[in-house]
Amino acid sequence: MKHILIRSIVNLLGITRMYRLLCPFLSGQGLILAMHRVVKDGGRSRIGASSRIEISPGFLRELLLFFRGRDYEIISLDDLYERLEAGVKGPPFVCFTFDDGYADVHDIIYPIFKRYNAPFAVYMVTSFVEGDAVVWWYILEDLLLETDLPIHFTFRGREYCLDVSSKAKKEQAYNILRQILMELPQEQVSSLLKRIFPQVEINFLDYNSYQISWKKLLEMAKDPLVTIGAHTVNHLNLRKLTRDAVLREVMDSKHILEAKLKGPVHHFAYPFGSKEEAGPREFDLVKRCGFKTAVTMREGAIFPVHRHYTHCLPRVEVTGRHQDLKLIDMRRCGLISLLKNGFRPVVAD
Ligand SMILES: [Zn+2]
Structure with a gap:
């Protein structure tokens, strides 16, 4: 308002x-x-x-x-x-x-x-x-743009199932994942991203140029x-x-x-x-x-x-x-x- x-x-x-x-x-x-x-x-x-x-x-x-x-x-x-x-x-x-x-x-x-x-x-x-x-905010953007399949994972005892089949859904999923990742210590970010996107090989070194x-x-x-x-x-x-x-x-x-x-x-x-x-x-x-x-x-x-x-x-x-x-x-x-x-x-x- x-x-x-x-x-x-x-x-x-x-x-x-x-x-x-x-x-x-x-x-x-x-x-x-x-x-x-x-x-x-x-x-x-x-x-x-x-x-x-x-x-x-x-x-x-x-x-x-x-x-x-x-x-x-x-x-x-x-x-x-x-x-x-x-x-x-x-x-x-x-x-x-x-x-x-x-x-x-x-x-x-x-x-x-x-x-x-x-x-x-x-x-x-x-x-x-x-x-x-880890520039997770750019990595996450790329990962979400690359897939249309639903994302399933568990984090701190809670089960997540995120629909990423459209741009609007991808935005929603990005915001949910952003909240989780931004509170996480750096050393845990890469492993969580790998767990959320197990089907993709994430080349973290590619993002060093940022x-x-x-x-x-x-x-x-x-x-x-x-x-x-x-x-x-x-x-x-x-x-x-x-x-x-x-x-x-x-x-x-x-x-x-x-x-x-x-x-x-x-x-x-x-x-x-x-x-x-x-x-x-x-x-x-x-x-x-x-x-x-x-x-x-x-x-x-x-x-x-x-x-x-x-x-x-x-x-x-x-x-x-x-x-x-x-x-x-x-x-x-x-x-x-x-x-x-x-x-x-x-x-x-
Ligand atoms: Zn800043």
């Missing part, structure tokens, strides 16, 4: 462009954009949440031009921190950030930012770059345009972990990156980043770990008051479903944040 109401308001204000009236009050000092991957359209049918995290190279270029055309400065996370600390009012800014550390950060995103001489940041999941992570290598990450890290931030070791829901386990996830990822990069890592992103996965306890622990800034996935602009909330900075997530500059404009002006956050202009929790 809330979504329908938000969509109706967005449509109405979008057509009339009345939301622009809100801009001076709600757009704050600037924005941190959150993205994951930039990939060329493979032209094949897709299911599941994987395509949601992919935007096209063309749309990334449009985004850069969109903000430059509105006199936004594209700045690094260090610059963002310094501006907040100094409390100086300057021109509006935007930070581009990419989560997790996919190979296209080096192969597609980095060349685009170099060409526009613009800074950006990558938040790295260290098990990902170490090659220890992840950036240390060699490519180190090459980018030398460039002053690139900031490398931490995003934990295993990308788990931190709220479900003990205090000590959270500290291990956060500090180990910081130390692994600092040892490899031979320099300090000052910035952090909470895995998933909604209220269900990161709250006041996590904000406090990450602050104690010595980061200058940490970002969530709550929607919102950056205001001067965020200098007191540098460990729970909101972002604006750009997804494959919403590659639309008009929507980006509404979000730049704070309209979507206002509607999503109960008419609170500033998001700081």
